[in-house]
Amino acid sequence: MGSYLDKRRRWTVLGKMVLFLAVVLSYCQRPPEGKRIGSSYQELSKAEVWKVPSRSQAQIIGLRPGDLIIAYNDEVIKNFGDYLAAEKHLVGTREAVKLTVLRDEQEINLETKPVPLSFIPRTKMYSASLAKALDDILQHFGQQGFYDWLAAMTGESFALTLLDQDCQSWGGDGLADNYLTNVGKFTGLSFRTIYQSSAGDTEEQYRARAALAQGLAENKFVLVYGGWEKVSGNGWGIVVRFDSKDSVFYGYAIEDGEEQALKRGLVRAYEVKFRGKVNIELPILVTTVLEQALEMGLAASDSGWHSGLEAYDVILKQLERFPLCPEGVDVSNLCFYNMVWRLISKKESANRFLYEMREVLPEGAEMFEEVIGRNRAIIGRLEGVAAAGVSFNSLDEQRKVAKVIYEIQQIENDILGIYEEIIGEL
Numbered sequence: 001m002g003s004y005l006d007k008r009r010r011w012t013v014l015g016k017m018v019l020f021l022a023v024v025l026s027y028c029q030r031p032p033e034g035k036r037i038g039s040s041y042q043e044l045s046k047a048e049v050w051k052v053p054s055r056s057q058a059q060i061i062g063l064r065p066g067d068l069i070i071a072y073n074d075e076v077i078k079n080f081g082d083y084l085a086a087e088k089h090l091v092g093t094r095e096a097v098k099l100t101v102l103r104d105e106q107e108i109n110l111e112t113k114p115v116p117l118s119f120i121p122r123t124k125m126y127s128a129s130l131a132k133a134l135d136d137i138l139q140h141f142g143q144q145g146f147y148d149w150l151a152a153m154t155g156e157s158f159a160l161t162l163l164d165q166d167c168q169s170w171g172g173d174g175l176a177d178n179y180l181t182n183v184g185k186f187t188g189l190s191f192r193t194i195y196q197s198s199a200g201d202t203e204e205q206y207r208a209r210a211a212l213a214q215g216l217a218e219n220k221f222v223l224v225y226g227g228w229e230k231v232s233g234n235g236w237g238i239v240v241r242f243d244s245k246d247s248v249f250y251g252y253a254i255e256d257g258e259e260q261a262l263k264r265g266l267v268r269a270y271e272v273k274f275r276g277k278v279n280i281e282l283p284i285l286v287t288t289v290l291e292q293a294l295e296m297g298l299a300a301s302d303s304g305w306h307s308g309l310e311a312y313d314v315i316l317k318q319l320e321r322f323p324l325c326p327e328g329v330d331v332s333n334l335c336f337y338n339m340v341w342r343l344i345s346k347k348e349s350a351n352r353f354l355y356e357m358r359e360v361l362p363e364g365a366e367m368f369e370e371v372i373g374r375n376r377a378i379i380g381r382l383e384g385v386a387a388a389g390v391s392f393n394s395l396d397e398q399r400k401v402a403k404v405i406y407e408i409q410q411i412e413n414d415i416l417g418i419y420e421e422i423i424g425e426l
Helices: 002-006 013-028 039-043 057-060 079-089 124-126 130-140 145-155 176-188 200-219 282-298 308-318 327-359 364-386 395-425
Strands: 049-051 068-072 097-103 106-112 161-163 191-194 219-229 235-243 248-253 260-274 305-307
Touching: 002 364, 013 124, 013 260, 049 124, 057 106, 079 176, 124 327, 130 145, 130 176, 130 191, 130 219, 130 235, 130 248, 130 260, 145 176, 145 282, 145 327, 161 308, 176 282, 191 200, 191 282, 200 235, 200 248, 200 260, 219 248, 235 260, 282 308, 282 327, 282 395, 305 308, 308 395, 327 364, 364 395
Parallel strands: none
Antiparallel strands: 068 097, 097 106, 161 305, 191 260, 219 235, 219 260, 235 248, 248 260
């Protein structure tokens, strides 16, 4: 679809109408066979570079975004997990490490010290965990995957969300399922609630787990929000099997392309069905997405999640105390930078969605471009913080970062105003 969009400026008004129809038809077209559940996660699991932080070992040896690590000290690397295991095995030794990288379909040999490369893998580019799960399910039903559209529909690319006093939740997706009804409207999926947690009721958890096991036995698809083995905090994923030997559910979630356990408890669960393809009216889709973005940008949820401008207020408040995470400086660093990269990925996803909408809805093109430019400004500030490598080992350092967060909050405020203009225009 992107190749069509690149040519759009050379097209006439008739060409724009053809492009509009192509977007709708490609979204709704159903190939004869779908993909296996979990396959899109596995496609992302390779040790591919998404970002190269400043002053990292990855930058020192010359790694670039898009590089794919295929061997580490002559050990074949099939996925990011293989890379981490190989790196961990050699960290602290004295021997130099040979790195084999696939770049532009050519193998390149590099040499590095036995220290963490600290690049950000491509899997982090897809941090909207509900969107990724829905994308995988749709591909299983033979629909073309549209991660960025789904991230927009679920609000995951349009607003920062977090829980107060829980650094692990920064950049999380705790409000995303508020918009499942709209997701169903535009994708043909339907959702039936299996479980909604209430104050950790153990009997209710037991019944929910039994319902999940029954659903899996009947070959139903189960969408889950909970504590996955390889996900920091809670996240969305797809449960695919239950192991009666260890009484653990297994499935797929972000951060890793391999099957992982649902370890730390169940928060919400939905049975997912596919009704069939639907026709999409793009102006209605965009209006719906931006109305949700306004809602998330201005209000907190009754569930305890904060979103948008209020979420930034929570972070600013935390940055006025030391350490900003009660668990200590190391956790503060980890949680903050996890939020930085997740927020960058969300903003880039929002921009990819807006690029497409700018092309097929020319009446709002100028305002779409304004939002895209402001998102770029936010990304630039976040990458500047990452490049500075700030360590949250003092209140003064935290206050320096707070100035940047405040600037980002003001840009977000401007963006909300533009959303209202776009809605009025459409």
